[in-house]
Amino acid sequence: MSLKTYLKRNNFSKKELTILFSVGCVLNTSNGDTFPLMDDATIDFSEGSKVNIVTDDLGIDWWKRLETWNIDREIVEGTHLKVLQNHIKKGR
DSSP states (O other), X not given: OOHHHHHHHHTOOGGGEEEETTTTEEEETTTOEEXXXXXXXXXXXXXXXXXXXXXXXXXXXXXXXXXXXXXXHHHHHHHHHHHHHHHHHHTO
């Protein structure tokens, strides 16, 4: 799926996507979904490649690599908190 299709289908905007270079993925800062950044600089938006920072297990290596870039870590921590707060508000 292309970036344009993903954004339109899910009602998101580009400003809600942030590249996390430390872990080689793109983070949707609205819902916590991550998608792999491919070697050709495209993003794999296929459903099977999506991993959520709150509800899925990213593995210890992912978190260790994230620690190497403070700005990436801060973005993920802020997104994690926001998504958890939204889940609590919605009673999930």
